[in-house]
Structure formats: structure tokens, C-alpha cells
Amino acid sequence: MTRQRLLIIGGDAAGMxxxxxxxxxRPVDELEIVVLERGQYTSYAACGIPYWIGGEVDSRDDLIxxxxxxxxxxGIDVRLRIEATAIDLDARRVSARDLDDGSVSEFSFDDLVIxxxxxxxxxxxxxxxxxxxxxxxxxxxxxxxxxxxxAGASRAVIVGAGYIGLEMAEALIQRGLTVTVIDRSQEPMSxxxxxxxxxxxxxxxxxxxxxxxxxELLEVMVEDGRATGxxxxxxxxxxxxxxxxxxxxxxxxxxxxxxxxxxxxxxGPSGGITTDAAMRAQIGGAAQQHIWAAGDCVEVMxxxxxRPVAIALATHAAKQAxxxxxxxxxxxxxxxxxxxTAATKICALEIGRTGLSTKEAAAAGFEVEPTTxxxxxKAGYYPGAESITTKLLVEKGTGRLLGAQIVGHEGSAxxxxxxxxxxxxxxxxxxxxxxxxxxxxxxxxxxxxxxxxARKAANR
Amino acid sequence: MTRQRLLIIGGDAAGMxxxxxxxxxRPVDELEIVVLERGQYTSYAACGIPYWIGGEVDSRDDLIxxxxxxxxxxGIDVRLRIEATAIDLDARRVSARDLDDGSVSEFSFDDLVIxxxxxxxxxxxxxxxxxxxxxxxxxxxxxxxxxxxxAGASRAVIVGAGYIGLEMAEALIQRGLTVTVIDRSQEPMSxxxxxxxxxxxxxxxxxxxxxxxxxELLEVMVEDGRATGxxxxxxxxxxxxxxxxxxxxxxxxxxxxxxxxxxxxxxGPSGGITTDAAMRAQIGGAAQQHIWAAGDCVEVMxxxxxRPVAIALATHAAKQAxxxxxxxxxxxxxxxxxxxTAATKICALEIGRTGLSTKEAAAAGFEVEPTTxxxxxKAGYYPGAESITTKLLVEKGTGRLLGAQIVGHEGSAxxxxxxxxxxxxxxxxxxxxxxxxxxxxxxxxxxxxxxxxARKAANR
Numbered sequence: 031m032t033r034q035r036l037l038i039i040g041g042d043a044a045g046m047x048x049x050x051x052x053x054x055x056r057p058v059d060e061l062e063i064v065v066l067e068r069g070q071y072t073s074y075a076a077c078g079i080p081y082w083i084g085g086e087v088d089s090r091d092d093l094i095x096x097x098x099x100x101x102x103x104x105g106i107d108v109r110l111r112i113e114a115t116a117i118d119l120d121a122r123r124v125s126a127r128d129l130d131d132g133s134v135s136e137f138s139f140d141d142l143v144i145x146x147x148x149x150x151x152x153x154x155x156x157x158x159x160x161x162x163x164x165x166x167x168x169x170x171x172x173x174x175x176x177x178x179x180x181a182g183a184s185r186a187v188i189v190g191a192g193y194i195g196l197e198m199a200e201a202l203i204q205r206g207l208t209v210t211v212i213d214r215s216q217e218p219m220s221x222x223x224x225x226x227x228x229x230x231x232x233x234x235x236x237x238x239x240x241x242x243x244x245x246e247l248l249e250v251m252v253e254d255g256r257a258t259g260x261x262x263x264x265x266x267x268x269x270x271x272x273x274x275x276x277x278x279x280x281x282x283x284x285x286x287x288x289x290x291x292x293x294x295x296x297x298g299p300s301g302g303i304t305t306d307a308a309m310r311a312q313i314g315g316a317a318q319q320h321i322w323a324a325g326d327c328v329e330v331m332x333x334x335x336x337r338p339v340a341i342a343l344a345t346h347a348a349k350q351a352x353x354x355x356x357x358x359x360x361x362x363x364x365x366x367x368x369x370x371t372a373a374t375k376i377c378a379l380e381i382g383r384t385g386l387s388t389k390e391a392a393a394a395g396f397e398v399e400p401t402t403x404x405x406x407x408k409a410g411y412y413p414g415a416e417s418i419t420t421k422l423l424v425e426k427g428t429g430r431l432l433g434a435q436i437v438g439h440e441g442s443a444x445x446x447x448x449x450x451x452x453x454x455x456x457x458x459x460x461x462x463x464x465x466x467x468x469x470x471x472x473x474x475x476x477x478x479x480x481x482x483x484a485r486k487a488a489n490r
Numbered sequence: 491m492t493r494q495r496l497l498i499i500g501g502d503a504a505g506m507x508x509x510x511x512x513x514x515x516r517p518v519d520e521l522e523i524v525v526l527e528r529g530q531y532t533s534y535a536a537c538g539i540p541y542w543i544g545g546e547v548d549s550r551d552d553l554i555x556x557x558x559x560x561x562x563x564x565g566i567d568v569r570l571r572i573e574a575t576a577i578d579l580d581a582r583r584v585s586a587r588d589l590d591d592g593s594v595s596e597f598s599f600d601d602l603v604i605x606x607x608x609x610x611x612x613x614x615x616x617x618x619x620x621x622x623x624x625x626x627x628x629x630x631x632x633x634x635x636x637x638x639x640x641a642g643a644s645r646a647v648i649v650g651a652g653y654i655g656l657e658m659a660e661a662l663i664q665r666g667l668t669v670t671v672i673d674r675s676q677e678p679m680s681x682x683x684x685x686x687x688x689x690x691x692x693x694x695x696x697x698x699x700x701x702x703x704x705x706e707l708l709e710v711m712v713e714d715g716r717a718t719g720x721x722x723x724x725x726x727x728x729x730x731x732x733x734x735x736x737x738x739x740x741x742x743x744x745x746x747x748x749x750x751x752x753x754x755x756x757x758g759p760s761g762g763i764t765t766d767a768a769m770r771a772q773i774g775g776a777a778q779q780h781i782w783a784a785g786d787c788v789e790v791m792x793x794x795x796x797r798p799v800a801i802a803l804a805t806h807a808a809k810q811a812x813x814x815x816x817x818x819x820x821x822x823x824x825x826x827x828x829x830x831t832a833a834t835k836i837c838a839l840e841i842g843r844t845g846l847s848t849k850e851a852a853a854a855g856f857e858v859e860p861t862t863x864x865x866x867x868k869a870g871y872y873p874g875a876e877s878i879t880t881k882l883l884v885e886k887g888t889g890r891l892l893g894a895q896i897v898g899h900e901g902s903a904x905x906x907x908x909x910x911x912x913x914x915x916x917x918x919x920x921x922x923x924x925x926x927x928x929x930x931x932x933x934x935x936x937x938x939x940x941x942x943x944a945r946k947a948a949n950r
Contacts, residue, residue, distance in 0.1 A: 078871060345927075345937065413546050451927075452911055457915070467805075468904065
């Protein structure tokens with residue numbers, strides 16, 4: 031057997047996941063594994079950056095699951111600061127540039143994995159390149175924000191009130207800054223419905239964070255190359271200037287798929303690389319043998335809407351990496367699609383969601399009936415029992431649960447997993463309401479909040 | 491329409507649940523509702539008694555969801571301290587005795603609901619009737635134990651290391667007592683497998699509780715009518731005497747079904763009243779119209795083993811009550827059976843279980859393969875990440891999940907609900923491992939512990 035070469039573009043969750051699984055499955059003398067990583071870190075928890083900035087996580091090193099050195103010790107040839115610039119599918123070769131010395135090199139492959147991740151969205155507005163304007167995606171971003179804090183930054187404006195925006199708001203308020211969050215939408219966290227977003231808005235404001243919704247960014251104000259604030263405008267109002275030492279852009283991400291697109295691979299409507307069930311990239315809908323894609327750069331099928339979506343989340347990247355590696359070492363696996371399940375917390379407030387939101391359901395052609403139910407996280411008489419609000423979106427006619435959202439205090443968010451499991455299995459709310467879920471006073475009322483909501487929805 | 495009379499025997503979760511639902515469904519001039527309750531409380535949370543004794547719940551009143559007066563204000567005729575003594579099914583009449591004055595009366599009915607609950611198991615040993623020996627079932631038991639604590643009790647022996655036994659151990663150690671728990675089994679909490687029980691034993695002992703497993707009670711020592719301790723014996727050892735001011739019996743319960751049995755109704759192998767899917771009691775397997783049973787006194791079908799079980803739990807009582815009341819007011823509903831899902835906590839240690847244990851699986855004819863996996867409750871780098879151990883029992887050949895057990899720290903127990911939902915839907919561990927569960931650093935590692943365990947089991 032000749033030694034094969036597996037070339038991986040991108041050294042974070044998806045790319046290094048493939049590398050690690052493939053390494054375990056095939057020894058060094060059978061499979062050479064080369065990883066090209068543009069940055070200087072591998073296998074880091076990008077989702078932990080806000081907690082590191084906020085001080086809940088002690089050090090950057092805590093976020094690094096495995097260093098380049100550790101990967102190399104496992105027989106994985108990690109090349110840092112090397113950016114892939116072109117893929118020649120016919121010649122089975124990738125061109126790359128050294129970001130430090132500008133030198134160019136080429137890497138042949140037998141199997142290629144494209145794991146180029148996602149790129150933060152940046153509106154085309156003045157001032158965004160100024161010093162003091164940060165995204166939150168790479169470990170370096172965390173270093174940079176922490177340096178700004180150490181240098182005395184005291185006023186922050188965060189643009190975007192999604193997961194990262196609100197997690198950063200929490201982090202910076204914990205660090206003692208004055209924090210303003212602006213977002214175009216009427217309520218924060220557009221992955222949940224507006225009524226649930228309103229609950230989040232109330233909690234965010236209760237923390238002393240200024241939240242300006244229905245407000246769009248016009249420009250970043252700059253003096254001597256440094257951001258001094260932002261000019262923004264309420265959709266129905268006047269423009270205003272918010273002074274700031276620190277501007278955080280948290281407008282979401284888009285799949286980093288340009289390299290694949292230029293190489294001729296299919297890109298879907300979400301902007302992500304399309305794949306077959308085994309994560310093979312495609313041309314004209316035909317799967318390309320030995321060309322794989324995984325992680326934030328791909329688009330996947332949403333199991334409820336049956337439409338493609340691009341969801342940047344480590345848990346999908348990890349699963350996709352396992353699928354790709356399984357094939358590369360001679361096995362069989364497929365990626366089953368997603369429900370869009372997600373969770374976060376803003377101080378004591380926890381948020382979970384799964385399936386379709388009301389807007390997503392409408393966009394996919396579903397008619398849904400909403401049911402919202404407030405309950406308590408523990409038995410009402412048990413200390414620490416707090417409110418939990420569950421919203422269910424139920425398909426008209428069938429009673430099938432299509433989406434669910436939970437906003438509440440400690441012990442709320444992870445309950446979304448029960449509803450995700452229910453949606454995964456195509457359950458109706460009547461069926462859900464019958465289930466035998468655990469009960470004990472420290473954990474739930476006699477009827478778990480999830481069951482109460484399902485019961486109410488089933489009774490409609 | 492003549493006014494109908496609904497007569498209910500038993501005024502706790504099941505009985506008052508039927509009463510309250512039926513009252514909402516039918517007005518007072520159509521349906522008279524009479525409840526005979528042997529005790530002096532209604533609708534109380536028996537499962538909260540340990541937390542009240544431990545001081546986490548402030549007062550007895552917190553455990554009472556609705557008082558007799560409140561029920562009466564809703565048009566429910568609650569008769570306290572009245573014990574039903576016989577049911578005449580042909581004459582549709584119940585005989586009863588006033589426990590205070592001994593007077594006897596009769597109550598006719600159109601619909602009868604038997605909700606007589608469960609009775610604590612008491613071995614036939616000397617001394618169990620002495621002062622200072624308590625069960626933990628009725629609110630009065632809580633009063634009595636609290637009075638004993640106020641009177642200076644400082645050493646407690648708890649017989650039985652199940653839910654109630656360990657919850658009482660936690661309560662009494664929090665109250666400053668010296669606590670010893672004895673149990674015949676080799677490990678505590680026999681609803682989980684012994685290896686998981688060993689984790690619980692370690693945590694219990696870590697709290698300063700003396701736990702003597704493999705030890706059986708021989709007698710309660712009595713002086714002047716008061717318990718002074720217990721004599722017990724290690725199965726492979728000598729008898730010993732444990733001095734105590736307080737002896738708690740926590741040996742589980744059996745359905746209180748004698749009244750139904752004497753009336754000619756079917757009693758199943760578990761000792762519970764058998765019913766059809768709509769909770770109608772039966773004679774010779776034939777459902778009896780307008781004779782219902784609900785709550786701890788009934789036996790229900792275990793959805794995995796397909797065998798009857800009697801599980802005393804408020805959540806089942808509440809669901810069964812709703813089924814019965816729905817029929818009484820002219821609707822249709824069925825009780826779908828149980829999975830034996832349960833949760834509890836002993837100080838910081840949380841325990842959840844669902845489906846079949848290894849012993850239960852064997853008894854029901856299933857062959858299972860166990861997989862045990864240790865993980866963390868949050869991302870490893872996130873503060874407060876603690877250990878969680880998940881054990882899955884998988885059917886040989888099919889890969890179907892038949893049972894699951896979780897022991898771990900904060901955030902562990904409620905994860906059992908995901909596995910309960912999976913078992914409810916007949917999922918295999920391979921299917922479970924593919925699911926889209928929520929991920930965020932404060933709530934789980936990138937792969938939720940449940941998914942990690944399922945993946946490991948699927949790989950076997």
C-alpha cells in the first residue's frame with residue numbers, strides 16, 4: 031500500500047477533528063496528514079472567547095484543546111501561518127502562501143478536506159478598520175480585546191445582539207465597562223421570536239447594559255486611526271453618536287467558501303459549500319471523490335424545514351469531522367442534518383432554542399400555532415425556584431412540534447434538548463405531553479415545564 | 491340532566507387532581523364531587539417532606555398546594571378524617587368511618603375514583619411501633635420528625651438507602667445530627683446498577699453520613715416505649731447495636747389496594763390495582779364502567795419491559811388524574827405507561843435514571859450491553875465544570891437503548907430526560923449519538939455527555 035496524503039485546509043474544530051480521528055484510524059506509515067492553518071493556533075474553543083475576556087476562564091491556554099506541538103507529537107504535520115490560495119482539483123494540488131515571509135508553496139493530496147470556517151460579517155461602512163474595532167472569532171481577537179481593557183478602555187459599543195454580542199456584553203459589564211449594544215432588529219437574539227427576545231431584552235437591561243434595538247450602525251467614528259465611538263440611528267429616529275473606546279462587531283458570520291467556489295465546487299444558497307450525506311463536496315450536484323468539506327464553511331440540511339442552512343457551531347463541526355475521517359480510514363458514516371439547536375446564557379438568564387422560529391417556519395411554508403407557557407424551574411416551594419418561559423411552535427393540523435424556545439433562569443436552557451429530541455423524532459405536542467420525564471422537587475414541578483407547555487399546546 | 495355524584499377516596503395528588511380537573515370541566519349543579527380523606531391535609535407534596543425537615547423549605551404550608559378550604563371554595567366537598575372501609579360495587583356505595591368519633595356513614599356514587607395511595611413497607615420486626623420511629627410519607631410525619639429534632643434528637647438511624655432514605659440523610663445531616671443509613675443491598679439506591687450505586691455511596695460517605703450496606707435490620711431497641719437504637723447485622727458479619735434517638739423507616743412503599751381487593755377488583759402482581767388504558771378498574775380483566783383508580787395505588791405498564799409496575803410518584807398520579815377526570819367530564823384520554831424515570835439529589839450529587847436497570851432488563855428477558863462514560867457537565871475550561879457519569883444499557887443485536895443512569899454534579903440529573911425521550915421513541919444509541927443537542931460552554935462540552943455515551947455505546 032502506498033502512503034496516502036490527507037491534506038486539510040483549516041486547523042480548528044473541523045480540520046483538526048478530521049486529523050485526529052484519521053490519525054487514530056490509520057498509522058503514520060499509511061497516511062500522511064498535513065494541515066494548513068492560516069493563524070497560529072489549532073483546536074481552540076472560539077465559543078469560549080467571551081468567557082475568557084470576561085474573566086470566567088483564566089487564560090487563553092484553557093481554550094486550546096490541543097496545541098500544534100501536541101498534534102505534531104501525534105504525527106499530524108501542522109503548518110501554521112500558511113494560507114491556502116487555490117485548489118487545483120484535477121491536479122489534486124493546493125497552492126499556499128506563507129503569511130510571514132510571503133513565500134509560495136504547493137501541496138499535493140490524495141484526500142482533501144476543506145475546513146476553512148466562517149468569516150465575521152462586516153457591513154460596508156466607514157471606520158470599521160480603525161484600531162479599537164474588534165471581531166470575536168479568533169483567539170487573537172481575545173488577546174486584542176484584553177489588551178484594550180488593560181490599556182484602560184471603559185466604554186464599549188457592541189454592534190449586534192445575537193449570541194456573541196450578548197455574551198460579550200456580559201463579559202464587558204463584568205469587567206466594569208459601560209456597555210451599549212445596538213441591533214437593527216426590534217428585539218435581541220433574532221434566532222428566537224420577538225416575544226421571547228423581549229424577555230431577553232428586559233434581562234439584559236436589568237444588568238445595566240444599554241440596549242438600543244431598532245437601531246442601525248451608520249459609521250465608526252475615528253480619530254488618529256482609533257475608534258472614538260459609533261454613529262447610529264434609530265430606524266424611526268435621529269442619528270446619534272455613542273462614544274466608545276472599544277467597538278465590538280458581532281453581526282454573525284458567513285461560511286468562508288470562496289476558495290472552494292473558485293475551485294469550481296458547488297456553493298449553496300446559504301453561501302456554504304454543499305456536500306452529499308458523507309460530506310463530499312460537489313460539482314454540479316455530483317459528489318467529488320476524496321474532496322471533503324466540514325465545519326462552519328459547509329451548508330447542511332435543516333431536518334424540519336428541509337432547507338439548507340449554514341450554522342457555525344462547534345458541535346456540528348465535530349460531528350462532520352468524524353464523518354469525514356470515518357470515510358478516509360475506510361469506514362462509513364453520514365451527517366444527519368441539524369435542528370438549529372442552540373443555548374446561551376446572559377448572567378443568570380438562560381436561553382435555548384431548537385427547530386424553526388416563527389419566521390423560519392413561515393419562510394419554509396409551514397403554518398404554526400404558538401403556545402407560550404410560564405412555569406418554574408423547580409417545585410414552587412423549593413428554594414431557588416425561578417421562572418422559565420417555554421414557547422412551542424406547532425404545525426397546524428398535524429400537531430407536530432416544529433420549533434421550541436426557552437428563556438428562564440438557572441436550569442432552563444438545557445431543557446431545550448428534550449424538545450430537540452422530540453422534534454428529531456417527529457413527535458406531536460400531544461405525544462410529548464404524555465412522556466415520562468423525571469420529577470423531584472429540586473429539579474422541576476410535578477409536571478416539567480416542557481410537559482406543561484406541550485399539554486397546553488395540545489389542548490388548543 | 492340529573493346531578494351526578496363523583497365520589498373520590500383519597501385526597502392527595504391523584505384524588506384531588508381528579509376533583510380539580512372534573513370541577514373545571516363540569517359545574518356544581520351538574521356534578522357533585524365528594525372526597526373522603528383519612529388524614530387532615532389535601533394536595534400536599536409528600537416528596538417535599540425531606541426538604542422541609544432539612545430546613546430548605548420553610549414551612550409545612552409551603553408543601554400544601556391547596557387546602558381543604560380552598561378546595562371547598564371551588565365546590566369540592568372534602569371530608570377529612572373519614573376513612574373508606576368498604577366499597578359495594580353493585581349498590582354503588584362506599585361505607586366510611588369517622589376517625590375522630592367512630593361514627594359510620596355511607597356515600598353513594600355515580601362515578602367512583604379509588605386514589606388510596608401507597609403504604610410504607612414495614613418489616614415484621616420487634617420495636618417498630620415505638621415512639622421515635624417514623625415513616626416519611628404524610629405531612630404529619632414531617633411534623634413528628636421536626637418535633638423530635640426540636641426535642642433534641644441528635645443521632646438518627648435511617649433504614650433504607652433509596653430516594654427517601656438518602657434525602658432524609660441529607661436533611662438530618664444538614665440539621666446537625668449524626669446519621670447512619672443501613673441497607674440490605676451492597677450499594678445504595680437499588681434503582682440504579684451497583685457500579686452507579688458505588689458512586690453514590692462514595693458521595694454519601696463524603697458528607698459524613700455513615701452508610702452500612704449489606705446490613706439488615708434485626709430490631710428496634712426500645713426502653714420505656716421509646717426507640718433507643720437499632721440492632722442490625724452485616725450479612726456476612728456480627729450483629730451490632732446502633733444507638734439512636736430517631737429511627738426513620740424508608741423501605742419503600744406498596745400500593746394501598748386492600749379496599750379495592752376486598753371489593754372484588756383486580757389486583758396485579760405488583761400489588762397495585764389494575765386498570766385499562768383509561769384508568770378504569772377491572773374485574774376478571776373486564777373494565778368496570780365508572781369505577782376508576784389513579785395514583786400510587788395502581789399498577790401501570792412499563793413501556794420497555796411491557797410488564798406491570800407500581801411506581802409511587804406524583805407525576806404519574808397527576809397524569810392519571812387528568813385521564814380519569816377527562817372521561818368523567820365526557821372526554822377521552824389514556825395513560826401511556828411509564829419508563830420509570832426518576833431523579834434526586836444528595837447535596838451536590840445528582841442522580842437520574844430511566845428505563846430498565848441491568849437487573850430489571852434481565853428479569854424482563856432482555857440481554858443488554860452496558861456502556862459507562864465519564865464526562866463533564868460544562869466545557870472543561872468553564873468554571874464549575876464537574877464530573878458526570880452516564881451509563882447506558884443497550885439491547886444486544888438491535889442497539890436499542892433500554893435504560894440509562896446518570897450520576898454527577900450540578901446539571902447532571904435532568905439530562906436523563908433526553909434519554910427518557912429517546913427511549914420513549916425507541917431510538918438506538920447510534921441514532922441518539924447523531925442528535926442535535928444544544929451546546930454552549932456554560933452548559934456542556936462540545937459533545938454533550940449524553941451524546942458521548944451514546945457514541946461510545948454505538949461503537950461497541
